Amino acid sequence: MAGLLFIIYAAIFSFLILKWKFFNVHGISRRYLLLAFALKLCFGFLLGWIYTDHYTDRKTGDTYRFFDDAQIIYESVDDGLDVYLKLLTGIGMEEDEVAMKYYHRMTHMERSYSEAFFNDNQTIIRANALIMPFSRGNYHVHIAFWCFVSMIGLTAILKVLTRYFPRKRIAMFTAVFLLPTVLFWGSGVLKEPILLLGLGLFFRGIMRFAYGEFKPQNALGFLLGIVFLVITKGYVLFALIPASAGLLLARAFPNRNFWLMFGIPHLVLLLLVFLGPLINPTLDFAQQMNLKQAAFFNVAAESDSGSLLELPSIDHSSDLLLNAPNALHVTYLRPWPWEWTNFLYIPAALENLFLFIALGLMLWNFRRPYGLAVPIFAFGLSAVLVLGVLIGEVVPVLGAVVRYKMPVLIFLFVIIFALTDHVMLQRRFPILRKKLKKL
Incomplete structure (x- = not known):
């Protein structure tokens, strides 16, 4: 059942890449974007395999420690949808004893050290918890979701680059989609796919400002890009x-x-x-x-x-x-x-x-x-x-x-x-x- 669920969502996201107007990139065939998505799925599986077979402590490996905490939030549905929503949003959570019992079971929602920026642990844990009702807690389905999320951000970057470097579109495609580090870290059940989404939306928005092409309807994507950057990195x-x-x-x-x-x-x-x-x-x-x-x-x-x-x-x-x-x-x-x-x-x-x-x-x-x-x-x-x-x-x-x-x-x-x-x-x-x- 888990494998079938992954195939279904991978097929849905592939269909969106082929049909959604957003993925229409000047000079780049959609089949190359589809191949990039397939490559990202492979790297997502590779990262999961490495953290399963070589870094076996789920409490220290990022990809599983945040995923496991998200599962705890998802399990709270058994005590009511309201408990799940409180844990998911943080709104009214501290006043709910049942919700706090689940919260205290999580090991990485809070950090042992403070820093100047937003606690991005909460971002990825709650984002995974949001996907849980669709994935039924299946890790590999989350790979498909996060690969697609990062595809949106990377495609937003590529759309800008191919417009102003039309004769270097293959080189720009390589810079955006084919770098090993971006493929590896940007395709896993981690914070990085959300970061890439935010980076892509922000970059596209600021370049529209720079070229005098920014329109009111572009404001939402630009603001979302800022928000995603703030709550991740x-x-x-x-x-x-x-x-x-x-x-x-x-x-x-x-x-x-x-x-x-x-x-x-x-x-x-x-x-x-x-x-x-x-x-x-x-x-x-x-x-x-x-x-x-x-x-x-x-x-x-x-x-x-x-x-x-x-x-x-x-x-x-x-x-x-x-x-x-x-x-x-x-x-x-x-x-x-x-x-x-x-x-x-x-x-x-x-x-x-x-x-x-x-x-x-x-x-x-x-x-x-x-x-x-x-x-x-x-x-x-x-x-x-x-x-x-x-x-x-x-x-x-x-x-x-x-x-x-x-x-x-x-x-x-x-x-x-x-x-x-x-x-x-x-x-x-x-x-x-x-x-x-x-x-």
Whole structure:
């Protein structure tokens, strides 16, 4: 019965990909989107298998610990639909003794440490609990749901890219759908599919602002994108603020130099790094990141993490700039191929090999961005730098770095492909032209 249920939902989502107007992407056949969905399902099963056979403690593996807590919420239906709804929404839950009995059975609804952003454990637990009535508690059905959710977000990103890079649509499809890290972490029963949904809706909305195409009917999707980012990975939204503000400022003053307008919010951020502590203690970014780094070290020590990195300390505001090159190295170049110490590093290590090849081809066939491609390039460059520094300076666990950089990897490869002269590349490698024509 469980297998049949998975097939039914996979077929429904496949039908939507083939028929829903949203999945009509310029220059990309729907069959490629369907193949991407099938590939995501395979990676979703792979992630579940790894956490079943190699990381067998369900209380520590993300994919099962949140799923198991969601099952507890679903079981509360036996005591009434109202109990289930209170646990699902949190509204009126604390006043209901029956609901609180179920709440106290859950082990990951609350965190043992505090942080500046929303507790995203609650997001994925309650999201899984929302799916439970449809899945009947079957884990593999959840894989189908989350793969489809992430497909929506990734397709939203691709729709923007193919419009402004029409001659590089295959490269952009690769950057969005075929990166191993995005396939692996973005296809499981985890927080990442919701993050990708939020990122896609937000990116599409902000680009509509940048190109003067935003309409009132686009507001809902844009606002939902912000909400999904806030309730999953708030730090991603924080890292996108300078780029978003820069695009809006450049749009507001179209007759001024684009890079000057785009750079102003980044200059403001840089000034806040140094002057923030003098204005308000809460604006002491160095101290906040130092505390966050220490919290990560403590959690890693408690869990006996085998992939601990030695990061330079963040004692002064100047350290944020001095440590930035090392942070970018940690975020985007680790793990090295010889660091394949466990299954979860293999996708990232393979990806890094692809990264070096792509960088080499870009430098050999370099072409600067121009025209309508510039805003996308600028947004991606800012996201890659800000988020790369944020992750690389704070996160001392290699496994966590691999996972946290997942959303911004898309923009890293978009930048590389945007700077690559595809005409020159095809002249140097005629076989590429023949292969691309077949696609």
